[in-house]
Amino acid sequence: MSHSIRTAARAPAFSRFRHAFEQRLGIILFALALLFAGGQAALAHEFKVGDLEIGHPWSRATPAGAKVAGGYFTITNKGSTADRLVSISSDISEKAELHEMGVKDGVMTMRPVSDGLEIPAGGKVALAPGGYHLMFIGLKQQPKQGEKFSATLTFEKAGTVSVDFAVEGMGEMGSMDHAE
CATH class of the missing domain: 1.10.287 (Helix Hairpins)
Structure with a gap:
């Protein structure tokens, strides 16, 4: 052939x-x-209040019996004046606080931030593991992976906004970068 x-x-x-x-x-x-x-x-989920954009609020699932959970997100200030995150509240916990984590003399420290968190004009602040973050203290229910819970953020100038925290897995480092 x-x-x-x-x-x-x-x-x-x-x-x-x-x-x-x-x-x-x-x-x-x-x-x-x-x-x-x-x-x-x-x-990716975002919320807006005034000149502020809150990008991808998230938390981690917690094991049974845990009394605290963390909260993370980014705040972008599109305005020409600085603003300040002054308080947080949520039905998931008895109280919520803004905390700062850092390392001093080789020792990890975590402390509440009592005077709020400044968001500079035209700037961006990330609340992330290992830095600024929210602490939901006295959990009334355990955040479960795949679920959401709400919280209210209050800013000095922009006012209040209700946001939903997406709950990720216990070992997650966050998928905040998807929202940016």
Whole structure:
């Protein structure tokens, strides 16, 4: 059998294979696009009050019996004057406080921030593990992965805003970066 006859005999089979492959590839790419878009929408959530944007509030799931949970997010000030986060409240806990974590002389420290947290004009402040963060103290219920809970943030100038904290896994370091 000559080379051209063998090639011609394989052409329909190859064409069918190629067509089936392209169809499956198209379906896979479409499914991945939907998954990516849906995942981003689920991870990224923002809230706005005045000139302030609060990006992706999140917390970690806590083990049974835990009395505290942390809260994290970013605050972007789109305005021309500084503002200050002055208080936090939530139905999930008896009280909520702004804390700062740091290392001094090789020892990790955590302390409440009593005078609020300044958000500079045109600036951004991140509340994240290892730095500024919220502490929900005296938990009334355990935050569970995949659920949300609400809290109210009060700013000196912009006023109050209710935000929803997405609860991530216990060992998570946060997916805040998806919201930026």
